[in-house]
Amino acid sequence: xxxxxxxxxxxxxxxxxxxxxxxxxxxxxxxxxxxxxxxxxxxxxxxxxxxxxxxxxxxxxxxxxxxxxxxxxxxxxxxxxxxxxxxxxxxxxxxxxxxxxxxxxxxxxxxxxxxxxxxxxxxxxxxxxxxxxxxxxxxxxxxxxxxxxxxxxxxxxxxxxxxxxxxxxxxxxxxxxxxxxxxxxxxxxxxxxxxxxxxxxxxxxxxxxxxxxxxxxxxxxxxxxxxxxxxxxxxxxxxxxxxxxxxxxxxxxxxxxxxxxxxxxxxxxxxxxxxxxxxxxxxxxxxxxxxxxxxxxxxxxxxxxxxxxxxxxxxxxxxxxxxxxxxxxxxxxxxxxxxxxxxxxxxxxxxxxxxxxxxxxxxxxxxxxxxxxxxxxxxxxxxxxxxxxxxxxxxxxxxxxxxxxxxxxxxxxxxxxxxxxxxxxxxxxxxxxxxxxxxxxxxxxxxxxxxxxxxxxxxxxxxxxxxxxxxxxxxxxxxxxxxxxxxxxxxxxxxxxxxxxxxxxxxxxxxxxxxxxxxxxxxxxxxxxxxxxxxxxxxxxxxxxxxxxxxxxxxxxxxxxxxxxxxxxxxxxxxxxxxxxxxxxxxxxxxx
Numbered sequence: 001x002x003x004x005x006x007x008x009x010x011x012x013x014x015x016x017x018x019x020x021x022x023x024x025x026x027x028x029x030x031x032x033x034x035x036x037x038x039x040x041x042x043x044x045x046x047x048x049x050x051x052x053x054x055x056x057x058x059x060x061x062x063x064x065x066x067x068x069x070x071x072x073x074x075x076x077x078x079x080x081x082x083x084x085x086x087x088x089x090x091x092x093x094x095x096x097x098x099x100x101x102x103x104x105x106x107x108x109x110x111x112x113x114x115x116x117x118x119x120x121x122x123x124x125x126x127x128x129x130x131x132x133x134x135x136x137x138x139x140x141x142x143x144x145x146x147x148x149x150x151x152x153x154x155x156x157x158x159x160x161x162x163x164x165x166x167x168x169x170x171x172x173x174x175x176x177x178x179x180x181x182x183x184x185x186x187x188x189x190x191x192x193x194x195x196x197x198x199x200x201x202x203x204x205x206x207x208x209x210x211x212x213x214x215x216x217x218x219x220x221x222x223x224x225x226x227x228x229x230x231x232x233x234x235x236x237x238x239x240x241x242x243x244x245x246x247x248x249x250x251x252x253x254x255x256x257x258x259x260x261x262x263x264x265x266x267x268x269x270x271x272x273x274x275x276x277x278x279x280x281x282x283x284x285x286x287x288x289x290x291x292x293x294x295x296x297x298x299x300x301x302x303x304x305x306x307x308x309x310x311x312x313x314x315x316x317x318x319x320x321x322x323x324x325x326x327x328x329x330x331x332x333x334x335x336x337x338x339x340x341x342x343x344x345x346x347x348x349x350x351x352x353x354x355x356x357x358x359x360x361x362x363x364x365x366x367x368x369x370x371x372x373x374x375x376x377x378x379x380x381x382x383x384x385x386x387x388x389x390x391x392x393x394x395x396x397x398x399x400x401x402x403x404x405x406x407x408x409x410x411x412x413x414x415x416x417x418x419x420x421x422x423x424x425x426x427x428x429x430x431x432x433x434x435x436x437x438x439x440x441x442x443x444x445x446x447x448x449x450x451x452x453x454x455x456x457x458x459x460x461x462x463x464x465x466x467x468x469x470x471x472x473x474x475x476x477x478x479x480x481x482x483x484x485x486x487x488x489x490x491x492x493x494x495x496x497x498x499x500x501x502x503x504x505x506x507x508x509x510x511x512x513x514x515x516x517x518x519x520x521x522x523x524x525x526x527x528x529x530x531x532x533x534x535x536x537x538x539x540x541x542x543x544x545x546x547x548x549x550x551x552x553x554x555x556x557x558x559x560x561x562x563x564x565x566x567x568x569x570x571x572x573x574x575x576x577x578x579x580x581x582x583x584x585x586x587x588x589x590x591x592x
Contacts (some may be wrong), residue, residue: 004458006446010039010042010043010044010045010105010162011048012028012039013025013028013029013045014045014319015038020045020046020160021045024045025039025040025045025046028213029043029046037092037438041567042105044105044107049153053591054138055291056332060106060431061423061424061427062106062183062424062427062428062431063105063106063107064107064108064109065108065109065424066108066109066110066111066147067103067108067109067110067111067146067428068111068113068143068144068145068146069110069111069112069113069144069145069147069148069149070112070113070115070118070135070139070144070145070146070148070151071083071089071100071112071115071135071147071148071452072131072132072134072135072148072149072150072339073115073131073132073134073135073150074131074151074360074362074472075362076362076363076364076382076385076388076389077384077385078090078093078148078386078388079094079448079449080090080093080094080095080150080384080413081093081094081095081096081150082151082342083149083345089112089148094441094444094445094448095148095150095413095415096148096436097165097444098166098440098441098444099146099148099415099432100430101440102428102431102432102435105431105435106431110146112298113143113144115127115134115135115137118138118143118358118497119134119138122141122143123138123141123143124306126141127141127143130339130360131360132149132155132338132339132340133155133339133340135147135148135149135158136151136155136156136157136416139160139416139418140157140159140160140418142418142420144418145307145417145421145425146415146416146417146418146419146428147415147416148415149463150169151410151413151414151416152162152169152340152411152412152414153342153411153412153414154343154344154411155341155343156416160416160417160418160419161416161417161418161419161421161425161429162414162415162416162417162429162431163412163414163415163417163429163436164412164436164437164443165412165413165414165435165436166412166413166414166415166436166442167413167441167442167445168411168412168413169382169383169384169385169406169411169413170382170383170407170410171341171380171381171382171383171407171408171409171410171411172202172334172380172381172382172383172386172402172403172404172408173321173323173324173327173379173384173402173403173406173408174367174370174378174379174381174400174401174402175320175321175327175370175377175378175379175400175401175403176319176370176373176377176399176400176401176574177318177319177320177399177400177401178318178319178320178479186477190523192303192304193303193304193360203299205259205262205263205293205296205297205300206255206259206294208289208292208293208296209255209258209259209262209268209293210255212258212286212290212293213251213255213290215282215286216272216286217251217270217286217288217498230419243287262293262297263297263300266298266301267294267297268290268293268294268297269290270283270286270287270290271286272286273296279556281522282530292482297325301468311374311559314502318401319401319403320377320401321333321377321378321403322402323403323406324349324378324380324406324408326549327355327377327378328349328355330377333355333358333377333378334355334356334357334372334375334376334377334378335352335355335356335376335377335378335379335380335486336357336358336359336366336369336370336375336376336378336379336380336591337357337358337366337379337380337381337453338358338359338360338361338362338363339358339359339360341380341513342356342358344409344411345358345380347410348408355375357375363379363381363385363389364385366379366381367379367381367389367400370400371398371399371400380408382411384449386402386450387449387452391452391453393456394501409430415432417429444476498559532561
């Protein structure tokens with residue numbers, strides 16, 4: 001078929017009565033196809049070809065022979081090999097079609113044996129009931145000449161012959177998507193760093209922030225009692241141990257507040273004002289501390305930002321395992337595959353045999369077990385089989401991740417031939433190898449694959465669609481909790497204020513601020529005249545209270561200034577007396 005000039009096949013060289021068309025053979029029997037074959041060499045009906053002296057067509061030892069064939073009952077790729085339990089094979093199955101065309105081209109016949117009858121009548125309990133290996137058992141017992149099915153050389157018994165590979169199966173591992181729980185969602189923002197890194201970052205930032213806060217508060221420099229020119233300082237409470245404890249808790253909370261805000265924003269602000277009343281050394285020292293903090297935060301956030309983006313994209317939509325070795329290294333995890341692959345898997349992963357779970361189930365059932373989290377944590381399957389399964393409308397690829405980046409191994413699909421055929425078997429292998437080397441099978445196989453219906457789209461490992469919404473679970477809960485706390489505190493404050501206003505409004509003495517009384521009156525006022533008189537009264541009381549507050553503030557301020565002035569004068573007098581005494585003593589010592 002597929003001639004260069006026309007679309008001739010061997011049927012074109014037969015006349016209307018079914019006899020060889022000698023004139024057609026003489027005229028066109030020499031024209032070669034794109035595979036290098038002409039009718040004189042490849043068509044049995046061209047007895048004379050175009051050269052009456054030499055003749056044409058195949059005249060090898062396969063002519064007129066009848067070969068016994070059996071079928072593998074295991075089916076995954078229906079277009080490659082589709083056979084029922086009663087050994088009824090679909091005519092368009094590509095493997096059977098290939099052998100049948102070889103039979104037609106080279107003049108030998110095929111006799112299909114029912115494996116169930118063969119097992120009962122001639123097997124004598126020597127043919128297994130396994131759908132995959134039953135035919136191979138009959139082949140080794142010389143009960144069959146050819147076994148048709150997607151066999152691989154690695155699965156053959158010793159001595160079994162086969163043709164060259166018709167096509168190559170590439171095997172990959174399919175795993176589930178990562179099953180995220182509440183714990184994983186909460187810990188996701190911390191995934192970029194390990195525990196030791198987080199400990200190092202936390203302790204370093206707390207130390208640097210403590211240095212900065214203490215310096216700003218005056219703990220590492222003179223306090224107001226030591227210098228009246230230092231307005232930035234702050235004195236520790238001296239009343240009781242409880243006050244000191246409360247003060248320490250307050251400053252600790254303030255320290256952690258600055259820790260979180262600095263880490264989130266990536267910056268630290270200077271707080272000591274650069275003016276004439278502030279020594280320049282204080283300003284420069286604080287800037288050095290802030291610079292140290294900023295540099296450390298820059299590199300920390302640089303590393304954290306890139307790692308976090310990768311973690312958020314990969315999870316929670318990533319695969320549970322990234323390689324087959326991850327499955328083997330996990331505890332109580334199993335890799336499932338067909339019995340026929342056990343030999344290959346054992347050779348390639350000999351140290352992990354205990355983690356194998358092989359069975360005679362088909363690939364569809366194994367993938368279903370994987371999806372339902374039943375017995376399988378990874379499935380070894382060929383790419384062709386995986387693609388074909390999910391072109392079926394009833395199949396679903398939800399939560400499945402094929403690890404396409406890692407090909408576990410490859411296997412050539414072949415046709416098994418009995419080793420007892422001798423020269424006939426060698427000739428059979430030779431003619432089918434000729435057909436395979438000219439891509440007569442591969443073209444048919446690729447054509448069917450290219451015309452398969454579209455299946456579901458797998459979420460491949462390197463095909464991310466952005467950050468999933470679940471990644472924001474932890475920051476959403478954290479921010480939401482803080483807002484709820486602030487809202488509850490605000491409601492409690494508002495409630496206490498309302499109660500206070502109600503109690504003050506019912507009291508004969510006015511203890512609330514004028515503004516609060518005015519607000520209460522506006523909320524509950526029914527009488528306009530009463531409202532006017534109350535406004536007048538509140539204005540008068542407001543003036544008196546303002547005058548009292550100003551007088552009190554002035555007195556307190558004068559008292560504080562007097563105390564500071566007295567302390568400063570006392571301190572200056574003491575220093576002066578000390579200097580005079582020291583000078584006098586030095587002078588007396590010198591005179592003596």
